Amino acid sequence: VADFRVGILGVSDTRSRGEREDETTGIIVQALERAGGFQVAETALVADERDAVEAELVRLCDDVGCALVLTTGGTGLAPRDVTPEATRAVAPIDVPGLPEAVRVQTAPSFPKAWLSRAVAGLRGPSLIVNLPGSPGGVRDALEVLLPLLPHALAVRAGGGEHGHAGHQAPVSGVPTLRPEPGAAGGEDA
Amino acid sequence: VADFRVGILGVSDTRSRGEREDETTGIIVQALERAGGFQVAETALVADERDAVEAELVRLCDDVGCALVLTTGGTGLAPRDVTPEATRAVAPIDVPGLPEAVRVQTAPSFPKAWLSRAVAGLRGPSLIVNLPGSPGGVRDALEVLLPLLPHALAVRAGGGEHGHAGHQAPVSGVPTLRPEPGAAGGEDA
Amino acid sequence: VADFRVGILGVSDTRSRGEREDETTGIIVQALERAGGFQVAETALVADERDAVEAELVRLCDDVGCALVLTTGGTGLAPRDVTPEATRAVAPIDVPGLPEAVRVQTAPSFPKAWLSRAVAGLRGPSLIVNLPGSPGGVRDALEVLLPLLPHALAVRAGGGEHGHAGHQAPVSGVPTLRPEPGAAGGEDA
Numbered sequence: 001v002a003d004f005r006v007g008i009l010g011v012s013d014t015r016s017r018g019e020r021e022d023e024t025t026g027i028i029v030q031a032l033e034r035a036g037g038f039q040v041a042e043t044a045l046v047a048d049e050r051d052a053v054e055a056e057l058v059r060l061c062d063d064v065g066c067a068l069v070l071t072t073g074g075t076g077l078a079p080r081d082v083t084p085e086a087t088r089a090v091a092p093i094d095v096p097g098l099p100e101a102v103r104v105q106t107a108p109s110f111p112k113a114w115l116s117r118a119v120a121g122l123r124g125p126s127l128i129v130n131l132p133g134s135p136g137g138v139r140d141a142l143e144v145l146l147p148l149l150p151h152a153l154a155v156r157a158g159g160g161e162h163g164h165a166g167h168q169a170p171v172s173g174v175p176t177l178r179p180e181p182g183a184a185g186g187e188d189a
Numbered sequence: 190v191a192d193f194r195v196g197i198l199g200v201s202d203t204r205s206r207g208e209r210e211d212e213t214t215g216i217i218v219q220a221l222e223r224a225g226g227f228q229v230a231e232t233a234l235v236a237d238e239r240d241a242v243e244a245e246l247v248r249l250c251d252d253v254g255c256a257l258v259l260t261t262g263g264t265g266l267a268p269r270d271v272t273p274e275a276t277r278a279v280a281p282i283d284v285p286g287l288p289e290a291v292r293v294q295t296a297p298s299f300p301k302a303w304l305s306r307a308v309a310g311l312r313g314p315s316l317i318v319n320l321p322g323s324p325g326g327v328r329d330a331l332e333v334l335l336p337l338l339p340h341a342l343a344v345r346a347g348g349g350e351h352g353h354a355g356h357q358a359p360v361s362g363v364p365t366l367r368p369e370p371g372a373a374g375g376e377d378a
Numbered sequence: 379v380a381d382f383r384v385g386i387l388g389v390s391d392t393r394s395r396g397e398r399e400d401e402t403t404g405i406i407v408q409a410l411e412r413a414g415g416f417q418v419a420e421t422a423l424v425a426d427e428r429d430a431v432e433a434e435l436v437r438l439c440d441d442v443g444c445a446l447v448l449t450t451g452g453t454g455l456a457p458r459d460v461t462p463e464a465t466r467a468v469a470p471i472d473v474p475g476l477p478e479a480v481r482v483q484t485a486p487s488f489p490k491a492w493l494s495r496a497v498a499g500l501r502g503p504s505l506i507v508n509l510p511g512s513p514g515g516v517r518d519a520l521e522v523l524l525p526l527l528p529h530a531l532a533v534r535a536g537g538g539e540h541g542h543a544g545h546q547a548p549v550s551g552v553p554t555l556r557p558e559p560g561a562a563g564g565e566d567a
Contacts, residue, residue, distance in 0.1 A: 148300065
């Protein structure tokens, strides 16, 4: 069984300059390992600069060929928080229910979750999902998202009714994504 | 009491080619009949092609004069799923709470509901709402939406504070929509 | 402790013409007073005209220097309801969780809350949040929002990791906003 390739992008001025330890990447790596079915292809850190975030997202999707890119940080209301805008710019097909699920399901125990401006979007065969910047926020968000991601990625890669290879627009230079075999189709959602 | 005119548009490659039976239209017709106050003006099936979906939505709103158009299918993450983008293109005034309500209220029993990219939007006097493509998903979504739709349509047609005829921009060539008399106004929401 | 400057904008044809009493502004003023930490800098009423709503929002943010602008009304499905579109046009940085929180948390007791098209957005250092047009709707929405707003405004004004003054793009002619000292940072959300 081939695993989904995952890229992890930490978005933070202080973490990218090494002024603060990046705990979130390690938390995600461990959670994906425990869940199974994922292979972390690359991790990166970048400052809260929209152009830089967009460039890294494009690279992780198009060059590294990640089926899933998880970002951490930059989703709040601070003046430097630009991760949602960068994500939307490179992945314009909105998947609103994923950040909605995180807000709705984590807010009962952490009301500030309502302030997250996180988005999720599709870029060709790749799904990008914004996570919070704090270790606790990442853990909470993954608990909500991990049960949903394998099906989401399998459908995106071509499982289900719409999944015949001929239907998928070829994206030149993109490595083949490897879905879980047997994953179900797109008519459920 | 005149009823709201409803159009039902199934969006699916296999259903539009007759390769798979379309169960969802019948489910909607029966649910609207049971609820009362609706008149199904037309049903149609179309492939998962954005241009074709947009053209059918425009036709059902502007030519057939539907106050409500319900779509089924094409709202997932599969490469061919384009219903939300087609809907947004022809009905740009967002009504985010309707798909939000469906996701939030159906996810407890069907977590994959979070993966629905369904949207709802206004096109002049018409409301378009995306439903899932599976029979069970349609049933669940209607259970959430049906109690909300009569009030929504009455307000859109001109009930309430903002509803004086003089306020509503005339749309040439659009048949008159028939709201439920006595429905309440727009200041509640 | 300096307070956050707040502008309150009632959006309503009948209230702006004096044909109906505006109860919502008084409700907001009292709720902010009880909560503490806010200073109402200005209140205004405007008709349901998109240009006029946009102009008032810009004035309250840029000229009056409000850290927070709360609107009431114009968020439903009536043909004259344009508050969300006006807000989005002048405050394009989306804060989706705030209206989501109001819908999700008030709908159990008032299902029509799902029909609210309210949005929240950032315009430079200012946060604009749409509230319903009815007195009861305003009360319900404030109950959800008031616990979240002080942290949101403090982060926006420069609290937390991203909050160093040098990071914030200067907006010429905007009076300095006064956050609550000691408010926490942007990495939580």
